Amino acid sequence: MFLIKRRADGKYVSPPGLRGLRHSYTARIDLARVYQTKEEAERDLCPENETIVSVVSVPDLFRTR
Secondary structure, three states, rough: EEEEEOOOOOEEEOOOOOOOOOOOOEEOOHHHOOEOHHHHHHHHHHOOOOOEOOOOOOOHHHHOO
């Protein structure tokens, strides 16, 4: 899973449809838009001011080793 993060302030791209903007942003990672593949995130990326961040799924965070 991948997120898009704005370089200037570290906020994440929100899901589509919020406020009618191409990209709106949130500081809350739990409200960020999740892309299933890196290629999907790359298609939506504004390379001048955003970067792709790889994340683990929430269940993976609680898995015991």
